[in-house]
Amino acid sequence: MHELSVAADICRAVAEHAAGRPVERLTIEVGALSCVNPEALDFALDEVAEAEGVSLGQWTIEPVPARARCACGHEYEAENLVEPCPACSGFDREYVAGDTVLVRQLIVVERNDEAD
Amino acid sequence: MTKRIELEKIVIDKGDEIALANRRMIEEAGVLALNLIGSPGCGKTTLLEHTIAALANPADGSPPLRIGVIEGDVQTTLDRDRIRRAGAPAAQIETDGACRLDAAMVSRALTELDLDELDLLVIENVGNLICPTGPKLGEHLKIAVLSTPEGDEKPAKYPAVFALADAAVFTKIDLLPHLTYDLDRAAGDCRKINSRIRVFPLSSVTGDGMDDWTGYLRSARAGLVAEHEAPGRPAS
Ligand SMILES: Nc1nc2c(ncn2[C@@H]2O[C@H](COP(=O)(O)OP(=O)(O)OP(=O)(O)O)[C@@H](O)[C@H]2O)c(=O)[nH]1
Ligand SMILES: [Mg+2]
Numbered sequence: 001m002h003e004l005s006v007a008a009d010i011c012r013a014v015a016e017h018a019a020g021r022p023v024e025r026l027t028i029e030v031g032a033l034s035c036v037n038p039e040a041l042d043f044a045l046d047e048v049a050e051a052e053g054v055s056l057g058q059w060t061i062e063p064v065p066a067r068a069r070c071a072c073g074h075e076y077e078a079e080n081l082v083e084p085c086p087a088c089s090g091f092d093r094e095y096v097a098g099d100t101v102l103v104r105q106l107i108v109v110e111r112n113d114e115a116d
Numbered sequence: 117m118t119k120r121i122e123l124e125k126i127v128i129d130k131g132d133e134i135a136l137a138n139r140r141m142i143e144e145a146g147v148l149a150l151n152l153i154g155s156p157g158c159g160k161t162t163l164l165e166h167t168i169a170a171l172a173n174p175a176d177g178s179p180p181l182r183i184g185v186i187e188g189d190v191q192t193t194l195d196r197d198r199i200r201r202a203g204a205p206a207a208q209i210e211t212d213g214a215c216r217l218d219a220a221m222v223s224r225a226l227t228e229l230d231l232d233e234l235d236l237l238v239i240e241n242v243g244n245l246i247c248p249t250g251p252k253l254g255e256h257l258k259i260a261v262l263s264t265p266e267g268d269e270k271p272a273k274y275p276a277v278f279a280l281a282d283a284a285v286f287t288k289i290d291l292l293p294h295l296t297y298d299l300d301r302a303a304g305d306c307r308k309i310n311s312r313i314r315v316f317p318l319s320s321v322t323g324d325g326m327d328d329w330t331g332y333l334r335s336a337r338a339g340l341v342a343e344h345e346a347p348g349r350p351a352s
């Protein structure tokens with residue numbers, strides 16, 4: 001269950017970036033090659049946020065498939081990694097996305113009246 | 117008055133920064149680091165025992181290479197002790213339940229090894245073909261290890277580690293006569309998943325295929341040293 005430690009990293013990073021401002025919403029992208037399970041992460045976020053007293057607002061977890069860039073120039077979402085490029089049927093490609101977990105969107109609320 | 121602010125996106129891998137620091141430290145000592153990933157019992161430690169011996173006394177008269185090992189297991193120091201008996205310095209990480217190593221664990225283990233006395237550092241991850249795929253530890257090369265008894269369809273079924281690996285080692289080929297295992301299928305699927313992957317079928321027991329593997333390590337290490345010594349190399 002490495003999702004627990006990923007959830008802890010997310011809580012820590014969000015708290016750091018929010019710097020005391022209430023978090024309103026959060027969109028988390030989970031790349032298919034990261035071997036993090038979105039459902040397990042959702043469950044782990046509940047647990048960790050509560051245990052650490054961090055408020056994450058409303059969160060959404062979006063699974064992101066691996067993205068391949070083929071030598072033919074075509075870029076596509078690779079669902080099945082043993083299937084060839086749909087444009088040229090070749091396998092000479094690079095994975096350009098889908099190997100990370102990231103907080104794509106983090107919206108916090110700032111009170112202007114307390115700023116001065 | 118309140119307003120909503122959207123902050124910049126955050127890549128979640130606190131390990132990445134630590135991994136980069138690990139790698140810098142390893143590289144400054146002229147050491148090439150590998151991250152070995154494969155299921156429990158696929159033969160990672162056995163491969164290391166034989167690699168240590170082969171690189172310490174190269175049959176072809178090339179200069180010896182010194183290997184240091186960081187062993188990752190859920191518990192025990194058994195694998196560390198095996199590596200020490202094979203004649204190499206080793207440190208053990210016991211993850212206490214965690215299914216994979218992270219860069220912080222490796223950073224602590226590094227304090228137990230004298231990098232200046234090494235040419236290669238091998239980090240044997242916790243036995244697991246899936247979970248260790250993501251986290252960077254500070255390695256130069258990610259190596260997927262798969263044993264023939266596990267079956268030739270494993271690259272297709274568990275593609276992520278093969279997609280991200282620099283090389284795949286197929287261990288225990290001495291067992292092929294007893295198995296229905298198609299080496300070409302396993303290697304072919306690896307190359308479909310990752311056209312740049314290097315594939316090394318070998319047997320630690322008979323020594324078959326070991327020369328190609330040690331040759332690969334030797335040239336990767338030489339490449340790293342050359343890159344470091346080249347004056348005014350372009351920043352990539
Ligand atoms: N026949 C045969 N057996 C092997 C070979 N390599 C390893 N083995 C056997 O496979 C078993 C497991 O080997 P290990 O090297 O301990 O496997 P490991 O991947 O380090 O295991 P964990 O650290 O527990 O994940 C042992 O009984 C080895 O003797 C090989 O090339 N051929
Ligand atoms: Mg082992």
Ligand SMILES: [Zn+2]
Pocket residue numbers: 070071072073074085086087088089090
């Ligand atoms: Zn193509």
